[in-house]
Amino acid sequence: MSSQEYDCIVIGAGIQGSCTAYYLAKNNQKTLLLEQFVLPHARGSSHGQTRIIRKAYDEDYYVRMMDESYGLWAELEKEAGVKLHSRTGLLMLGPENGRDYPRYKQTLQRSRVPTVLLRREEFSQHIPNFNLTDGDGALVDTTAGVLYADKALRTIQRLFQLRGGEIKDGQKVSDISPGPVATVTTATGAYRTKSLVITAGPWVNSLLAYTGLGLPLKVEKINVCYWREKVPGSYSIHKRFPCFIQVEPLESKHHIYGLPSNEYPGLMKVCYHVGKDADPDERDRQTDRSDIEILQRYISRCMPGLVPVPAVVESCLYTTTPDTHFVLDRHPTHSNIVIGAGFSGHGFKFGPLVGKILYELSTGQVPSHDLTPFKISRFQGPSKSAL
Ligand SMILES: Cc1cc2nc3c(=O)[nH]c(=O)nc-3n(C[C@H](O)[C@H](O)[C@H](O)COP(=O)(O)OP(=O)(O)OC[C@H]3O[C@@H](n4cnc5c(N)ncnc54)[C@H](O)[C@@H]3O)c2cc1C
Numbered sequence: 423m424s425s426q427e428y429d430c431i432v433i434g435a436g437i438q439g440s441c442t443a444y445y446l447a448k449n450n451q452k453t454l455l456l457e458q459f460v461l462p463h464a465r466g467s468s469h470g471q472t473r474i475i476r477k478a479y480d481e482d483y484y485v486r487m488m489d490e491s492y493g494l495w496a497e498l499e500k501e502a503g504v505k506l507h508s509r510t511g512l513l514m515l516g517p518e519n520g521r522d523y524p525r526y527k528q529t530l531q532r533s534r535v536p537t538v539l540l541r542r543e544e545f546s547q548h549i550p551n552f553n554l555t556d557g558d559g560a561l562v563d564t565t566a567g568v569l570y571a572d573k574a575l576r577t578i579q580r581l582f583q584l585r586g587g588e589i590k591d592g593q594k595v596s597d598i599s600p601g602p603v604a605t606v607t608t609a610t611g612a613y614r615t616k617s618l619v620i621t622a623g624p625w626v627n628s629l630l631a632y633t634g635l636g637l638p639l640k641v642e643k644i645n646v647c648y649w650r651e652k653v654p655g656s657y658s659i660h661k662r663f664p665c666f667i668q669v670e671p672l673e674s675k676h677h678i679y680g681l682p683s684n685e686y687p688g689l690m691k692v693c694y695h696v697g698k699d700a701d702p703d704e705r706d707r708q709t710d711r712s713d714i715e716i717l718q719r720y721i722s723r724c725m726p727g728l729v730p731v732p733a734v735v736e737s738c739l740y741t742t743t744p745d746t747h748f749v750l751d752r753h754p755t756h757s758n759i760v761i762g763a764g765f766s767g768h769g770f771k772f773g774p775l776v777g778k779i780l781y782e783l784s785t786g787q788v789p790s791h792d793l794t795p796f797k798i799s800r801f802q803g804p805s806k807s808a809l
Pocket residue numbers: 433434435436437438439456457458459465466467468469472473474475593594595596621622623624625626629644646693738739740762763765766767768769770771772
C-alpha cells in the first residue's frame with residue numbers, strides 16, 4: 423500500500439471533478455483525481471456526445487453564472503485548441519399564460535440576454551418541421567447551443583494532466599478518514615491530503631457516509647432517446663436547427679427537450695426531463711419506459727418530421743435535490759472537505775465555473791459567486807445530516 427500526500431484529492435472524474443482538478447492544478451496545487459471506473463466510461467452523468475448550453479434560466483443567478491461560464495469554456499477551447507461547442511440557439515416553448523414560460527421570458531429580458539421572440543405567424547418560417555401548440559409562446563435564446571460533452575471531458579482531463587495533475591482511474595474509493603490531513607483509501611492505495619473535494623455524482627451519498635453526512639438526493643435514470651428524421655438532415659445541427667425546451671407540454675407535467683441531429687446522423691435527441699428512481703450500481707435493472715410513451719405522443723403532435731418510435735435508447739443518471747439547485751459547499755463539520763453534488767440534470771454547462779468555485783472553496787478563498795442557493799443548510803429535517 424502506498425501513502426502519498428497531496429494538496430488536494432478530488433473524488434470522481436465526471437465533468438465537475440475534472441474541471442475542479444484542472445483549476446487546482448492550474449493554480450499549482452498538487453492534485454490527484456480518483457475515478458472508480460476505467461476512463462472513459464458511460465455509467466455516471468457526464469458521458470454522451472452532447473449537452474445544451476444556454477443562458478435561458480428562470481433565476482437571475484444562473485444567468486449571471488452562465489455569463490462567466492461561457493468565458494471559461496472559451497478559455498478552455500483556446501488553451502486546448504479544440505472547439506467544444508456550436509451555437510444553434512435554444513427555442514423555449516410553453517403556455518403564454520402558464521407558470522414557467524413567462525418567468526423564463528422575464529428573466530431573459532431583465533438580464534438582457536440576446537433573445538428573439540417569435541410571433542405565431544412567423545414561427546414556421548424560422549423553425550420548420552415544428553408545430554407550435556395553441557396558446558404557447560416561443561422565444562430563442564440566441565446565445566445557446568450544443569456542448570460536445572465527451573470531447574469536453576477528455577479535453578479537460580488532458581489539460582489537467584498537462585498541468586501536472588495525476589489521474590488514477592479504476593480506483594474506487596472505499597474509505598475516507600476525515601481530519602486536518604484526510605486519508606482516502608482505494609483497493610490499491612491510501613492517499614493523504616490537506617483538502618478533499620467530493621464530486622461523485624449519483625454515488626455522492628455513499629462517500630459522504632464515511633464523513634457522517636447524508637444529503638436529500640434522488641437518483642433518476644433518464645432514457646436518452648434518439649428519433650429518426652423522415653427526411654435525413656431536416657433537424658440537423660448543420661442547418662443550425664436549435665436545441666429546444668418545451669415547458670408544460672400538453673402530454674405531461676415535466677419538460678421535454680431536444681438537441682439537433684448530430685452524433686448519430688439522421689437521428690435527433692428528444693428526452694423527458696424526469697426519470698424513475700434508480701440505484702447507480704443497478705442502473706440497468708430500472709427498465710421503466712413510461713416516459714417514452716409521453717415522448718411519442720409529443721413527437722407525433724409537434725414534430726411531424728420525426729418517426730415517433732425511438733431508434734436508439736441510451737441511459738444517463740440525474741442526481742436531483744428537492745429544489746433542483748446544486749450543492750456547492752463545505753462539509754458542515756470538516757471544513758477541508760468540499761462537496762459538489764446534486765446537479766439535477768442541468769450541471770454540465772456550468773462545469774468550468776463549478777470547477778473554479780470548488781477550487782476556490784478548497785483553497786480557502788472567498789468564492790467568486792454568492793453560494794447561498796447552493797448551501798447544504800437549506801435542507802431541513804432529518805435527511806439534512808446524520809451528524
Ligand atoms: C440525459 C441527461 C441530459 C442532460 N442534459 C444536460 C444539458 O443539456 N445541459 C447541462 O448543462 N447538463 C445536462 N445534464 C446534466 C449534466 O450532465 C450533469 O449535471 C453532470 O454531468 C454531472 O456531473 P458530475 O461530475 O457531478 O457527475 P458524474 O459525471 O456522475 O461524475 C461522478 C464521477 O464520480 C465517480 N465516482 C463515484 N463514486 C466513486 C468512488 N467511490 N470512487 C471513485 N470515483 C467515484 C463516478 O464513477 C463518476 O465518474 C444532463 C444529464 C443527463 C443524465
